[in-house]
Amino acid sequence: MASAPAMDKPRPDIYTPRPARVEELKAESRDVRTLRLAFEDPREQQGFSFAPGQFVELSVPGEGEATFCLASCPREQGYLECSVKRVGQVTEAIHMLEPGSRVGVRGPYGNSFPVKAMKGRNLWFVAGGIGLAALRSLILEVLGRREEFGALTVLYGARSEADLVYRQDLEDWQGRPGVNVVLTLDPGGEGEGWGGRVGFVPAVLEELAPETRDTTVVTCGPPVMIRYTLAALDRMGFDPQQVITTLEMKMKCGLGLCGRCNVGPLYVCKDGPVFTYAQIKGFVEQIF
């Protein structure tokens, strides 16, 4: 007969988050806030490390759980940051939080940007809207080891000036040697006094015509932007191995089990979210 169930075995609870506190909430744009978190248990915080590109599952008690990329610098040990755009129940609840509020964190999950392989190369970060959040931790990591990389360009676009996130960071990055920050707004989104470019990100990218030689492009943004950006990079002759994107697909469990982020044989949450264009080329129609 069946053995009695083992009751004394520790249960690794794969769905249970660890409690964390909101340390700071910063408004980035009209509907984006950056949440700075620290685990309640200082040892937990000490033990928490992640690589740029990874994500967490954030829980707000009574509201639900949702997926957010880690936007802070992986070198910062004392806290983690996520930038949250208000679009649904969980994100609305996050926007209502205050310093001291309790949230739950699972993770970090997923793979990360191939920072090693980027060494010595010129890097282009091409982002749209809240998509810059997914590249921020990478940019901060790269800036922290600035000498290991070639020229850096950040091409960032949003619908309007009010939708641009990380204004302070962008200013700071622009001031660094060998870093070029190009801002653009969607046509019609530019207000009076806008000093940057006007045009959709993929179009501006083609205008800027980056050299393909020794260059890696990392891109993240709304699906339609990524789709056109990839097509533009194709036209410019980029090697799909040197084009890297991070997918913001619907995810839930973060463990490769629940099924919704399945694309081909891959699970975005487990095998991604970072992919080279070469890896996903066959599924572009399905993803974007």
Place this chain on the structure above:
Amino acid sequence: MNRPEQKEKRLKIIGFLCNWCSYAGADLAGVSRLQYPAEIRIIRVPCSGRINPLLVLKCFQEGADGVLVSGCHPGDCHYQEGNLYARRRMLLLRSLLGYFGIDERRFHMSWVSASEGRKWAEVVSRLVADVRAADAESRSGQGVSAW
């Protein structure tokens, strides 16, 4: 089930009150210092016609012991006819609740005007008594749970 009788359970009863009549009626009851049970929690709405039955069901699903919808007497609706829509909707809802074996005593509807402070106190007293009776039955194992 056969739990020892605790102190009387504090009931959770939600009242959806039309802003133009019942809400003012409840206010009047308060100002007039009329006594009525405190178990009701009031949600002010622009019109009883605003009460989507989903709201009532949401209350029950979230653990309410009883729900009240209260609007203007027929003919007195601020928007002419909102309460007449509500009347139909709540009739059907009440029938279905009963059909599924939910205790109808947990769901009341009333017409209370702005000047009927006394009626408001009576409506709430009857409602709370009804819900309490249903709840007692449920806890004794004789009746059915609220939802």
Place this chain on the structure above:
Amino acid sequence: MVASGGSPGGRGPGGSPGAGTRAQEALRTSAAGLLAEGKVEAVIGYGLSPAGDVVPRFVRRSQDAAGLLWNDRCTYNLVGYLTDRDLLAGLAGPEGAAGADTAQSPRFAVTVKGCDLKSLVVLLAESQVRREALTVIGLPCGGVVDQEGRLLGKCVACPEEVRNLRTEPGESPANGPPAGEPAAARRLVDLVMGDPVPGDRIAASAPLQAEPFQDVAEIEGMPRAGRRAFWDAHFSRCLRCYACRNVCPLCYCKECVFDQHNPRWVSPAPGIPSNRAFHLIRAYHLAGRCVDCGECERACPVGIPLRLINRKVAQVVKESFGFEAGTSPEARAPIVDFASGDPEEFIE
């Protein structure tokens, strides 16, 4: 075996083999003609799958009209496909889709039984289909059967003039045409296939209910706790697969309340409390609209008696608001309406 009833896929609409051949032939000829003349982009009807099942069949070429089927296993109510815009656009193809929502918008033909017709009436009343873009092919019916060959419950009480399409919803036999003759001026049915079918099988089936809502009354006769136990036992099996909702010809909302995330009206996780709320709301949203076509109950994989819920709603709507669903393309659903004399005994 699943398709056990005689000839592949079933017997004729009268219940006897061969009786429906003429109707089926007429259907194939008419459909082929409509398609060949370019009058419709597609005919939505019944066909036979390679495995021997009756399935919905979407015929786009006249040479495929020979695959259309009409027999006593054609249970589906196909009217629901008329509100699936994606599907219609696909059937119309690139040229047809371009003309959508214009005067030249694509036309479709749909085959209906007398009972299905009522759901079409509701869709018309709610402006969900355009009559002028539709060719309605009526199929005289002697009752349809389930997979085990049993007459469907809804067929037992189906009047002759309805199943033979002699009257249309809203007409009574009194003001309708004499037996054996179709209505002179038809609002809904453009073509009737074959002759009226005898109702031997219906006559031979269980006797009619003594009262129109006897089944509902039986549930209501139970004590409250008994009713609760009865329904909870059924709801405990509900998988929340939403087959009942998705198969319903009248559940066409683009964004269903059960799919909304913010607010969540009902938890998507199955459980008796959430399932009870789901079933109550599903039936409620069909108040005065449900025409008792029975598709929800047929589709339910776990045998929840959904018609028994719908019929309770129909009873309230009829007895309290004097309304019957699917009788007039001009009618307003009773739940978005009122009468000054509506009952209010329950109101304090």
Place this chain on the structure above:
Amino acid sequence: MKVLTRKALEALLAARVEEWELIAPVEIDGKSYFHALNSGSRLGEVTDASAAPLLTVNPVKEFFFPRRQELYVQGPEGITSLDSEPQRPRLLLFARPCDARGLGVLDRVFLGEVPDASYAARREATTIVGLHCLEPDSRCFCSAVGGGPFGTEGMDMALTPLDESRFAAEALTEKGEALLAALGAAAGKAGGAPGLPDAGEAERRLVESLRAKAEAAVSRDLEIPSPEALAARFESDYWIEASRSCLACGVCSYLCPTCHCFDIVDEGYLRLRCWDTCSADTFTRTAAGENHHKHKHTRYRQRVFHKFGWFKENYGTVSCVGCGRCTRHCPVKIDIAEVVNGVGASHG
């Protein structure tokens, strides 16, 4: 191989009903369901179920991967875990070969890279007594996906009905041996000699002939396309055609022994995991409204590619055991075998 009498089986069940949790098929309104029996009240129905030729409506997965699994409560004091592992040993009686094999597919997911402790505990606590299929129906295609009506994969003990009062019993694992010993002891207490008699030549021959007959009855063929063939049809209009009548409900996934997609939702401060389905457009829709499976044909394609292509690529086996439930219970009878066969057949 031993011979087990129904009497001995019934005697053991009756004796252990308090000690074990019994999961067995019972009849509800004319349909058969696997059901957890925590008391002896329905024991009488259980052994009769072995005679039912048809599969249960539900597969056994819900007893390992529950429809609704309450994970924890997030209270002010922190998180309190809720999901309790089985408190008693469990006996799963009369699992068909396809159902038992289905658990093997789920094991690959839930006991894989990230093991699910609660699933593991449920598996460990359960002894699975399989029942060979004597009358597979026209929907069954277990043999075409690597199983068979007399398969034993995933079972601890296999039973073959010999006649109305006896089974041939074979222990396949240690758990099975232990159960066999308990059954032997029960047979002794029930008045016979202790221990189960070995099957004789006649019984063995009978089992073999039943096996040959059953295997011949599973005639449905399924040609699983190669990864290349599948990939070549990814963008094909075939998926629009194949899924045209699909209602996008969850019947096929929820009744599938191997479908394992789920959602994580909150009911107030309660967090739970519940089944979800790739048929629903809500499955992949983000809060911002993006959806990489807006259309039902790409969702249906996802289902087929996942089961017959990608799952195999990842786990070495297709995630289909050929039980036929998805077709049997599909409200519009979409036949997955037909669809899969069509991938290789019709290039157009």
